[in-house]
Structures are given as C-alpha cells and as structure tokens.
Amino acid sequence: MPVRVLENTTPSQVSGANSGRSSSQSCSLLGVGQAFSGTQNVSSVQKDEAWRVNVRIQGCDLEHGYLCGTMEALNVPMADTPVVTFWEGEIVDTKNYTFFTGKWEATPEDDIRHWSKFPSFSPLLGQVEVDGGKSLDLSNYPYIFMRWKEQYFVNVGTDCGLTIAGFYYICFSCSDGSISGFYYDPNSSPYQKLELKSTNDGRSGFSFSSYELQ
Amino acid sequence: MPTPSSSPSVGLDPILDRLSSSDCEVKFKAIREVKNHIIGNRTKKLSYIKLGAVPAVAAALADSDPNLIVQSAAALGSFACGVDAGVRAVLDAGAFPRLIGLLSAPDEKVVDATARSLRMIYQSQLAPKYDFFKEENMQFLLSLLKSENENLTGLGAGIVIHSCKTIGEQNILCHAGVIEKLSSLLDGSLSQRDASLESLAAIIKDNPAAVSKFVELHSGRALRSVTDLTKDRYPRTRLLACLCLISVKNSSTCYLQDIGIKTKLVYILLELLDDSGQVGDEASFAFSSLIAEKEDMQKLAFEANAINKFNCLLQKCPVQPKRLEGVYLALADLCSKLECCRSSFLSLQVLNLVVDALTHEDAGVRTAACICLRSVSRSIKNLSAGRFMNERVVFPLVQLLSDISTSVQVAALGAISNIVVDFMPHKSTFIQCGGIKELVQLTKSMDSSLRLNALWALKNMVFLADKICKEGIFVEITASSIASLISDPEPSVQEQALALVRNFVDGCVYSIEHAFAEDAIILDAVGRQLLKSSKIEIGIQGMYVLSNIASGNEFHKEAVMKLLFPQDENGSHSFFEQFLQSHDSRVRTAAVWVVINLTFPASPGAFSRVVTLRSFGIVSQVKKMVNDSCMDVKLRARLALGQIITFGDN
Numbered sequence: 001m002p003v004r005v006l007e008n009t010t011p012s013q014v015s016g017a018n019s020g021r022s023s024s025q026s027c028s029l030l031g032v033g034q035a036f037s038g039t040q041n042v043s044s045v046q047k048d049e050a051w052r053v054n055v056r057i058q059g060c061d062l063e064h065g066y067l068c069g070t071m072e073a074l075n076v077p078m079a080d081t082p083v084v085t086f087w088e089g090e091i092v093d094t095k096n097y098t099f100f101t102g103k104w105e106a107t108p109e110d111d112i113r114h115w116s117k118f119p120s121f122s123p124l125l126g127q128v129e130v131d132g133g134k135s136l137d138l139s140n141y142p143y144i145f146m147r148w149k150e151q152y153f154v155n156v157g158t159d160c161g162l163t164i165a166g167f168y169y170i171c172f173s174c175s176d177g178s179i180s181g182f183y184y185d186p187n188s189s190p191y192q193k194l195e196l197k198s199t200n201d202g203r204s205g206f207s208f209s210s211y212e213l214q
Numbered sequence: 215m216p217t218p219s220s221s222p223s224v225g226l227d228p229i230l231d232r233l234s235s236s237d238c239e240v241k242f243k244a245i246r247e248v249k250n251h252i253i254g255n256r257t258k259k260l261s262y263i264k265l266g267a268v269p270a271v272a273a274a275l276a277d278s279d280p281n282l283i284v285q286s287a288a289a290l291g292s293f294a295c296g297v298d299a300g301v302r303a304v305l306d307a308g309a310f311p312r313l314i315g316l317l318s319a320p321d322e323k324v325v326d327a328t329a330r331s332l333r334m335i336y337q338s339q340l341a342p343k344y345d346f347f348k349e350e351n352m353q354f355l356l357s358l359l360k361s362e363n364e365n366l367t368g369l370g371a372g373i374v375i376h377s378c379k380t381i382g383e384q385n386i387l388c389h390a391g392v393i394e395k396l397s398s399l400l401d402g403s404l405s406q407r408d409a410s411l412e413s414l415a416a417i418i419k420d421n422p423a424a425v426s427k428f429v430e431l432h433s434g435r436a437l438r439s440v441t442d443l444t445k446d447r448y449p450r451t452r453l454l455a456c457l458c459l460i461s462v463k464n465s466s467t468c469y470l471q472d473i474g475i476k477t478k479l480v481y482i483l484l485e486l487l488d489d490s491g492q493v494g495d496e497a498s499f500a501f502s503s504l505i506a507e508k509e510d511m512q513k514l515a516f517e518a519n520a521i522n523k524f525n526c527l528l529q530k531c532p533v534q535p536k537r538l539e540g541v542y543l544a545l546a547d548l549c550s551k552l553e554c555c556r557s558s559f560l561s562l563q564v565l566n567l568v569v570d571a572l573t574h575e576d577a578g579v580r581t582a583a584c585i586c587l588r589s590v591s592r593s594i595k596n597l598s599a600g601r602f603m604n605e606r607v608v609f610p611l612v613q614l615l616s617d618i619s620t621s622v623q624v625a626a627l628g629a630i631s632n633i634v635v636d637f638m639p640h641k642s643t644f645i646q647c648g649g650i651k652e653l654v655q656l657t658k659s660m661d662s663s664l665r666l667n668a669l670w671a672l673k674n675m676v677f678l679a680d681k682i683c684k685e686g687i688f689v690e691i692t693a694s695s696i697a698s699l700i701s702d703p704e705p706s707v708q709e710q711a712l713a714l715v716r717n718f719v720d721g722c723v724y725s726i727e728h729a730f731a732e733d734a735i736i737l738d739a740v741g742r743q744l745l746k747s748s749k750i751e752i753g754i755q756g757m758y759v760l761s762n763i764a765s766g767n768e769f770h771k772e773a774v775m776k777l778l779f780p781q782d783e784n785g786s787h788s789f790f791e792q793f794l795q796s797h798d799s800r801v802r803t804a805a806v807w808v809v810i811n812l813t814f815p816a817s818p819g820a821f822s823r824v825v826t827l828r829s830f831g832i833v834s835q836v837k838k839m840v841n842d843s844c845m846d847v848k849l850r851a852r853l854a855l856g857q858i859i860t861f862g863d864n
Contacts, residue, residue, distance in 0.1 A: 208758050212673075
C-alpha cells in the first residue's frame with residue numbers, strides 16, 4: 001500500500017527471481033485468487049490514522065520463492081479513488097531468500113528488529129542472528145515469512161503524492177490465513193502495521209479459483 | 215510484366231530425341247548439355263523435369279560406356295540436388311537401384327559419380343528409408359564408411375543422416391561400430407568432417423547410451439576433436455560441431471556442464487546467426503535446443519545479450535520465413551522462464567514485431583510468433599499491468615483461432631490462455647474482438663488439442679471474472695456443452711472442463727447457480743466423473759468444484775451432500791472417502807476443504823450434515839488426518855475437526 005511522500009525518494013529496483021530449490025510447502029490459503037482485507041495503521045505523531053486495505057494474490061511460484069498481487073488502499077485522504085499497487089513478494093524459504101533483505105536500505109539489524117515484532121519469529125531468532133536463517137528448515141513451519149515490495153501504481157500516476165519506496169515485512173499464518181506486516185521505509189513513519197484477514201466474498205465457507213499459464 | 219518462358223526450346227532443339235539417340239556421342243553431348251543447363255538453376259531443372267528429360271537421362275545408366283554413365287549419374291544428382299520434384303523424377307525413373315548397383319562398378323570414375331549422385335538424393339526426405347536392421351544393409355553401410363573413397367564415406371554418412379531417426383536405429387548403428395567409423399572421419403576433408411559431425415549428431419541425439427559411447431571413445435579424443443571443430447574456419451562445420459556438443463550436453467547432466475563450454479556454445483551460435491545463408495537459419499534452431507527448458511542456459515544467453523541480437527536480426531528486412539520462425543522460437547525459449555528476459559524483450563519493443571508476425575503468410579512463422587507471445591505473456595507483472603490485453607495484440611490472435619493450420623490455432627490458444635489472465639473482471643477487449651464465440655466454437659472441435667486449449671483459455675478467462683463476463687461466456691458455451699466436456703473421452707479435456715466449472719462457481723454466491731442450470735446437468739456430470747476417474751488432476755479439480763459449491767447457501771451445501779452421500783447408499787460408505795485418503799496431498803487438501811465448507815459453523819444445516827458425515831465415517835477419517843505429513847492437509851483437518859467438535863464430540 002502506498003504511503004505519503006515525506007521527501008523525494010525513488011522506488012528501489014527489485015531483482016528477478018533467483019533459481020533454487022523450493023523449501024516452502026504450498027498453503028491453499030495463499031494460492032492465486034485468494035483475497036484478504038484489513039487495515040494499515042499509518043498513524044504519525046500528529047494523528048491516529050488507519051487505511052482500509054484489500055489484497056489479492058495474483059501469482060505464486062514456490063520454486064522461486066515468488067509471490068505477487070495487488071494491494072488496494074481504500075480511504076487514502078489525498079486520493080479520489082482507491083489506490084491500487086502491484087507488489088512482488090520474496091518468500092523467506094531459506095533457499096531463494098533468507099531473513100536478511102540485503103537491499104532496499106534494510107540492514108540485518110533493521111531486518112531482525114522488524115521480524116522480531118512477529119511472535120512466531122521468536123523461535124527462529126537465534127539462528128537468524130547467526131546466518132540469516134540459511135540453515136533453517138521452514139518447510140513445516142505454520143507461518144510463512146515474506147517481503148512484499150510494491151512495484152508500480154496500477155490506477156494512478158506516480159505524481160499522486162504517494163510513495164511506494166518502502167517494503168513490507170510480512171508474516172502469514174497458514175492456519176487461518178491471517179497476515180501481519182510492517183512497512184519499512186527509512187523515510188516514512190516506522191512500524192506501520194498491516195493487518196489482514198482472509199475474506200470469502202460473502203460465502204459460508206472458502207472458495208478457490210485457479211488459472212494456469214501455458 | 216510477363217516475360218518469355220525460360221523453358222528449353224523444345225521445338226527448335228529436340229533435346230529429348232538427342233537424349234535417346236542411338237549415337238553415343240550425340241547422347242553424351244545431350245546429357246552434358248542438360249547437366250550444364252540445370253546446375254544451380256531450379257527453374258531449368260523444373261522445366262526439364264516437366265519435359266520428361268529425367269527418364270531419358272536415367273536410361274543412360276544402363277549403357278556400357280563409363281563416360282556416358284558418369285554424365286548420366288552427374289546429371290541425375292544435379293536434378294535431385296535441392297529440388298524435391300527432381301528427386302521424385304529420378305526415383306520414378308527407376309534410377310535409384312541402378313545407381314546403388316553401380317557403386318560396385320569396376321571403374322572408379324563411375325563409382326565416384328554414382329556416390330555423389332546418391333548423396334544428393336539422400337539429402338531429400340523423399341529418398342527411400344534405409345533399413346539398418348537388415349544385416350546386408352549394415353554390412354554395405356560399414357563398407358561405405360570404411361572406404362578410402364571420400365565420396366563413398368560421404369554417402370555412408372549421408373545415409374545415416376537421412377535414415378537414423380529412432381532410438382532403435384541409433385542403437386543398432388552404435389552396436390555395429392558406426393560411431394567409431396564416423397569419428398575417424400573427423401580428421402578428414404572438409405566434406406568428410408561435416409558429414410561425420412552431422413551423422414554423429416543424428417546417432418547420439420536424445421540417446422544417453424550413444425552419447426556415453428561417443429564421449430568415452432578413444433578416451434575422449436573424439437569429443438575433443440568435435441570441441442576443436444567449434445573453432446573451425448567454416449561456419450557450417452562450427453554449427454555442426456555445436457549441434458553434436460548440444461546433443462552430448464542435453465543427454466546427461468554429466469557431460470559438458472562446465473560454465474566455459476556452455477558460454478562458448480552460446481557465443482558461437484549467436485555469432486553464427488550472422489551467416490546470411492542456411493547456417494544462419496539453422497543457428498537459431500540450434501540455439502533453441504541449447505537453451506530450451508534450461509534456466510541456467512537462458513541466464514547465460516541473457517548475459518550474452520542474446521535478446522538484443524535476435525532483435526537486431528528482426529530489424530533486417532526482408533527476413534526469410536525460415537529464419538523468422540527460428541528467431542521467434544529462440545526468443546520464445548529465452549523468455550520461457552526468466553523475468554529479466556521478458557523485461558528486456560518488452561523494453562526493446564520486440565512485441566510489436568511479434569504482433570506483426572501473427573499475420574505473416576507463412577504458417578510456421580505465425581505459429582512461432584504465437585509461441586513467442588505465449589512465453590513473454592508468462593510475466594504476471596506485465597499481465598497485471600494490462601500490457602497484452604489490447605486490440606493490437608488480441609485482435610490478430612483471435613483471427614488466428616480460425617486459421618487453416620491446426621498448429622497455428624493451438625499456438626494462438628496458448629498465447630490467448632495467458633493473455634486473458636489480466637486480473638481485470640470484465641475482459642471487454644477480448645469480448646469486443648469476438649474471442650468468446652471463437653473459443654466456444656473450438657471447444658466443439660473434433661481435434662482434442664483444440665478442445666483442450668480452448669477450454670484452458672476459457673478457464674483462465676473466467677478466473678476472477680465478473681458476473682456479466684461469466685454470464686456472457688456461460689450463455690455462449692451452455693450448461694449441456696460443459697457437461698459433455700466434463701465427460702469428454704480425453705482426461706486432459708475433462709480436467710480443463712472441471713477447472714472451468716470451478717472458476718465459474720467461484721466469486722459471488724450467485725455464481726454457484728451456474729452448476730445448477732439445466733436441471734443441474736453440470737453437477738451431475740461432475741459427480742459421475744469423480745465416481746469413475748482415478749486421475750489425480752480430475753480429483754483435484756472435482757473436489758474444488760464441490761468445495762466452492764459447498765461454500766454457498768444451504769441449498770448448495772445440501773446438493774453437494776446428496777452428490778457425495780446418495781440416500782440409496784444406506785449410510786455406510788461413500789466414494790468421497792477415497793479422496794480424503796488419496797496419496798496425493800493436493801487431493802486430500804481439496805477434499806478437506808469440502809468438509810470444512812459443509813460444516814461451516816454459521817450455516818443452519820451444519821449439524822445434520824455433521825451427523826451424516828459421521829455416519830459415513832468421514833469424521834473418523836478427518837480425525838486421522840490431523841497429523842498428516844502435509845502441513846496444508848494437517849491444518850485444514852484441524853480446522854474441519856474444530857468446526858465439527860462445536861456440535862459435540864459424538
């Protein structure tokens with residue numbers, strides 16, 4: 001989700017997906033087409049504020065630790081319409097990606113500080129401090145850690161007064177499909193919290209659609 | 215403006231009479247004259263063939279005069295060179311067995327000329343298939359390869375290139391020692407080297423055992439010779455050496471995996487693309503076989519600036535169809551896996567050229583352009599940005615759905631399947647271009663690959679589509695037609711039909727009604743297919759269809775219950791259990807979702823459904839799954855059990 005521009009920043013470039021073995025198990029709640037909704041707290045010292053947020057998963061490639069989708073911010077004060085961004089995610093599977101970001105102005109200390117805000121990260125902390133979690137086997141861990149980086153605005157121009165320079169530290173619960181996240185951008189308010197829950201389009205249950213690229 | 219015909223002046227110079235003259239001298243001169251006329255001139259070859267000159271020339275093979283035989287053989291070889299009509303005429307004239315017989319002639323000049331002529335014939339696919347499984351044929355081939363005569367060894371290699379197509383043929387040649395014989399020619403003349411390389415490639419292609427034999431030959435000396443020939447001064451030799459090495463590399467992960475040789479192959483082939491002739495045409499196909507399905511090779515090619523190179527080739531006008539086809543297929547392979555390649559492709563504006571090629575007059579080019587578009591449109595980032603969903607791309611693709619060539623239609627469907635995934639709910643561009651009618655029409659094709667791919671495209675199109683879009687497609691395809699496709703003879707078509715239904719009944723609750731149209735003909739077909747099919751993919755899609763329906767209202771949930779637990783099955787056993795017990799975790803996951811949706815706590819009939827599930831042993835089965843080896847199954851089973859327990863443990 002975009003945040004207000006505080007000063008001139010340019011979006012970081014995301015690298016292409018690396019090759020490597022998959023160590024993530026698929027989770028049906030994180031499949032393509034799945035939708036989530038919730039809020040992002042954008043409070044600052046001046047005032048408390050939360051924007052409503054919808055997320056839709058559009059692509060998932062566990063072999064490459066890749067996930068992507070759109071994020072829609074609904075009540076953005078300076079925008080007339082909901083603001084939609086396209087994001088790409090790195091799944092921390094310890095093969096394609098570790099807990100250390102190594103880019104986007106995030107130091108290992110920034111990483112650990114943010115990951116530590118997720119209670120489910122605490123059993124992993126010791127090892128992550130040693131090697132970024134490279135030697136951890138997360139394939140049976142009921143939480144999936146990710147970084148989501150917005151790549152472009154889908155429905156507004158770059159001159160909309162918003163920035164997508166930062167990225168999200170994300171923790172996904174495989175049990176109930178809930179998502180917690182923290183937005184990180186050295187130039188924005190720290191620890192903006194994202195909280196999303198799996199949605200079901202008014203159904204009495206869960207529905208799953210699918211597509212396959214040829 | 216019409217110009218005078220270049221056909222031989224029959225009236226003024228009765229060439230046929232002279233070719234059949236009883237005077238040896240006249241006949242000799244006539245054959246020589248024909249031979250000199252037709253060398254390198256396709257038009258003249260065709261004119262003489264039409265005139266009926268070939269049987270007359272072939273008749274001279276039976277003469278006793280060696281000079282006449284030599285002229286005749288040379289002329290026949292020339293007729294056959296590069297012109298299939300010539301080969302056909304020579305074969306029809308009965309010259310082939312006579313030429314084979316003349317290989318044993320005592321006169322060396324006759325043998326030479328005959329061997330050259332036969333080599334020309336063997337360059338055509340029309341030449342008779344050589345049966346390597348006949349002992350006498352194998353002995354004859356070995357005698358050719360053993361010969362000191364360069365034309366005979368060349369003919370032997372030519373026969374291998376022409377007729378070695380199956381793994382059985384490769385193996386028998388390997389076993390007979392042909393690889394050894396051919397390898398010994400690698401040090402020979404230019405023509406021997408090329409013939410040796412090409413025939414070796416034919417024997418070792420996709421045959422790991424033959425590759426091992428070749429690689430281990432003379433402690434790797436043959437492989438080293440081939441590697442050295444990649445630096446040869448002649449482009450064709452370099453290309454053939456590369457093809458041999460590609461066969462070696464692709465056959466196993468043990469050989470030629472060194473980054474140095476991989477990079478070298480990429481650079482040599484990229485350089486060979488500059489050749490303006492056949493070598494340049496073939497280089498792109500060789501490049502494809504080097505990088506296809508191999509991400510590491512595609513990365514190397516990307517780093518070697520391959521996309522830019524192919525783009526430059528496409529800028530040259532005019533580009534011959536064969537070359538265009540090769541270039542688009544190579545670009546398709548380059549962009550098949552890596553996003554960096556697709557980004558480079560798009561930023562270099564190659565997309566515009568590919569779109570233009572969709573209307574090329576050559577079917578091979580149209581197919582290749584579609585395949586290229588299919589690869590590039592695997593970029594979710596660009597799909598989501600709507601990069602491909604515009605009239606300029608979609609309109610020509612939709613036109614290709616009624617192409618006269620099935621290959622073009624299938625390839626166009628492949629590209630469309632990807633492009634319709636634009637994550638937008640209305641798909642208006644595709645609908646406005648008339649795409650729906652065309653796709654639905656193809657689901658009724660007699661050709662199963664067209665049915666399969668048309669359904670695939672529709673399935674992707676219905677993914678996250680809005681009500682209006684779904685309604686438009688549903689009215690066009692009809693419920694009864696979907697039901698027939700679910701029961702199609704081809705399992706892959708059944709799977710796509712089920713996946714289409716799965717997407718139809720996703721989204722707003724109203725969408726579920728699609729499954730109940732025409733007296734629930736679709737739901738009945740789903741039930742029947744799940745009962746009789748044991749294919750995993752059918753199980754997955756079928757279970758998700760039921761799961762999505764079961765996420766609806768009470769009526770929907772009860773309909774799924776009736777399908778899974780028919781009343782006449784007296785409450786003991788249901789076929790549903792086999793899906794919960796599947797060895798495939800994806801089927802188990804989908805099946806547990808059905809249970810979760812049927813027992814969704816807020817729904818009024820959940821309790822009675824729990825009772826039924828319990829009576830059919832489903833609850834006991836779910837209990838067994840709470841420690842499933844697959845985490846997704848385990849977590850879903852726990853969720854299901856948690857819901858069931860809210861109604862009491864018994």
